[in-house]
Amino acid sequence: MMDFRNVDKLNRRDMIRGTAMLGAGAAFMQPLPLWAQSGTMTDIRKAAEAGKDASIKRIRDWIALPSIAAENRSMAEGAAYMAELAKDAGFTNVEIVPTDGHPGVFGTIDVGAPRTLGIYFMYDVKQFDPAEWSSPPLEGQMVERPGFGQAIMGRGAVNQKGPEATFLAALHAIRAAGRKLPVNIVLVCEGEEEIGSPHFRQIATKPNILAALKKCEGIFIPFASQGKTGNVTVNLGSKGIIELELIASGEKWGRGPKGDVHSSLKAMVDSPAWRLVQALQTLVTPDGNKPAIEGWYENVRPLTDREKSLIREAAKAGDEAAQKQALGITHWIDNLSYPDALTRLAQEPTVNIEGLVAGYTGPGGKTVLPGKAVAKLDLRLVPNQTRAEAEKKLRAHLDKHGFTDVEVNVSGGYDPTEVAEDSRLVRSELATYKKLGVVTSINPRMAGSWPGATFTAPPVSIPAAHFGIGHGSGAHAPDEYFLIDSTNPKVAGLVDATMGFAEFLYVLAAIK
Incomplete structure (x- = not known):
């Protein structure tokens, strides 16, 4: 150098x-x-x-x-x-x-x-x-x-x-x-x-x-x-991105409380928090590693042979151990090899939970049943997906699975x-x-x-x-x-x- x-x-x-x-x-x-x-x-x-x-x-x-x-x-x-x-x-x-x-x-x-x-x-x-x-x-x-x-x-x-x-x-x-x-x-x-x-x-x-x-x-x-x-x-x-919130509430659902109530009432009152968890589970495979939204991969362009070869060359020059240490991890997703993990990193769209908020989250417990639960998500998009297509498919997926009441509030995003x-x-x-x-x-x-x-x-x-x-x-x-x-x-x-x-x-x- x-x-x-x-x-x-x-x-x-x-x-x-x-x-x-x-x-x-x-x-x-x-x-x-x-x-x-x-x-x-x-x-x-x-x-x-x-x-x-x-x-x-x-x-x-x-x-x-x-x-x-x-x-x-x-x-x-x-x-x-x-x-x-x-x-x-x-x-x-x-x-x-x-x-x-x-x-x-x-x-x-x-x-x-x-x-x-x-x-x-x-x-x-x-x-x-x-x-x-x-x-x-x-x-x-x-x-x-x-x-x-x-x-x-x-x-x-x-x-x-x-x-x-x-x-x-x-x-x-x-x-x-x-x-x-x-x-x-x-x-x-x-x-x-x-x-x-x-x-x-x-x-x-x-x-x-x-x-x-x-x-x-x-x-x-x-x-x-x-x-x-x-x-x-x-x-x-x-990659492109969409940032959004999914919101489940008793008010929109028509079931569960409109505000927080005592947790002992769970025996006879529906929970918007569990409603949100169930909706989130439908968005990905059981291990959470692959989007399961209907039609999500319909327009995804696979990596070309040239792109795959570039990734393999990059993997040879990379420091896998240092990268794992920096990330605080010991394994790549699905126990993939380093070249395969880098290939997946470039190829795959994602559905990620940035944060979950419901009810009381301070010190100790508060024994409440929350009237609303919010999940902050980001969806990473690859060519040839578009933001407009992804938003439409997310809404259609939730509706198909019976979650018409779960709100989708998009704050921003753009194409790949x-x-x-x-x-x-x-x-x-x-x-x-x-x-x-x-x-x-x-x-x-x-x-x-x-x-x-x-x-x-x-x-x-x-x-x-x-x-x-x-x-x-x-x-x-x-x-x-x-x-x-x-x-x-x-x-x-x-x-x-x-x-x-x-x-x-x-x-x-x-x-x-």
């Missing part, structure tokens, strides 16, 4: 030849007719290093403003702050975009370049309980992460404010170095990603925003993609995302990682979700993906962090991650 500081010294012939580090994606590499002019990256790095303290402050100040869509907390302030960040980084025509929910932000940088890149941001974060954190979640304190180095800790640090602020740092560094951006940039940002992006399509299809997006070679979300080995996985898509392996966006990612000396593998589909389908589907219809080096962890969990000063020579700290984004812009401008 090379020192990231030396990437601008790479021999051009070595950059465009040699494919060992690119793994299966090498077949799609094209020679690059032009890299950044000599000295450009050196100047940009000097500017990035000089602006490091300002970059850290930018992340810390952003962490201090927690815009939480699920709690309707500081959403207007979050959008306004995002707009100011965009203006400060050089975006013009910046506007706060109203929706039927929380607002988005849009802006452009037009330098008259032949190519345009789209960038997707989210300014919202997940909820948090300060009591669960070892460092105050809104203070952005520096902490030591063994095996990585000094990191900034706080809600949103890695998901996604740290990586997003690092991309902005690249724009600041390029400008401070007196260099012209090699591509035009379109920024589209939302504040509802953490609740399933229920109104994001309204932003992306607003006429002026849609017109700008359709000019883009593709769009990516900034991402901290490195673990301890420094290797990166390039994902050719992501797919991006072509030979798209200019993906080839630019692979070429940039190659230039940076980062070992890559290609994965057919990320098990997680993001609203990339808003871009890949009509009317936008452009490639969408993740990109970025650097490291962070703890998304949606306590002690979330983003690496600033790396002590691991294989993993990028803040300045190197900043340079990774700068490199990508020049590669995208040059690649055929």
